Amino acid sequence: MILAHHLIYSAYGFWLPNDPRGSESSYVRNELLREFGSATKAQEHEFVAHKPHDWAKRFAAKAALEYAPVRFNGIQARAIGVGYRNSVARSNITIWACAVLPDHVHLVVAAHRLSIETLAGLLKGAATTQLVKDDVHPFQGLKGLKDRVPPCFARKWWVIFKDNEESVVNAIKYVERNPLKAGLPAQKWKFVAPYPEQYQAPRAETE
Helix, strand or coil, X not given: CCCEEEEEEEECCCCCCCCCCCECCCCCCCHHHHHXXXXXXXXXXXXXXXXXXXHHHHHHHHHCCCCCCCCCCHHHHHHHHHHHHXXXXXXXXXXXXXXXXXXXXXXXXXXXXXXXXXXXXXXXXXXXXXXXXXXXXXXXXXXXXXXXXXXXXXXXXXXXXXXXXXXXXXXXXXXXXXXXXXXXXXXXXXXXXXXXXXXXXXXXXXX
């Protein structure tokens, strides 16, 4: 039985569909990227962040993007968190861990009546809506398809299923450590629920 999902969103330009390490994409939409190869499908739910790869090819592809890769600042990270908070309240979602980093986001989301694909879309949409509302979207003022602001998150997301208590706890710990590993302060978000009794850990206030 699935207890939770480790959900990972990449900021625009962070993880490309033809990333040498693999991706969740089946094809490369952006014509500017096609010269760097076809989509690199990873094994389902395989965690490949630390997989050896061609760094030069990866960064050359990023340099060919239409927009500069997104790097969220603290104000933008806070807006993303507010968007998640709104989505949690609206759809009764339980989030056990959250880390908003400059170029990607980690969430541990409890199993829900809605599929993780639906939840992922709701959460990403809520974050984007709040960024635009607060006038801090990385591409604020620009117009992409249908005259909408270009997306600041990658089209796809990464999901790792957690089917036992130990794997859920490990995912929570991993997500909570991520800001510290990136040289950032520990994060605590008011919408994040404590894991039931089996897991308790000190957290520093953020939101």
